[in-house]
Amino acid sequence: MAMTAAQLSGWNAGSGGGMPPSELNLLVLGLLISVLFLFTAWVLVTAYRGVSDKSVPMKKLLEAVVRLVLMLLLTLFFYFH
16 A cells, blocks of 8 residues: 555655655565575574584474474565565
8 A cells, every 4th residue: 555645755754755665665574584594594504513413303404494484484475475
């Protein structure tokens, strides 16, 4: 839903007129997906190291992969849909 002229005027007055709402939305969503992918990479690398050290069973690695895929799919659906 597009902003009315009064809402856009209020946004520009409150934010200093430097960034339109659509660009801020894109920035926030980009930061969110970046953090999620970094977290996913960190979890996968940590789990893989545990499997290679034989301190984590392979089943736990597979569970971590499934959970991460579900987390990413749900996040993409709710925030980017």
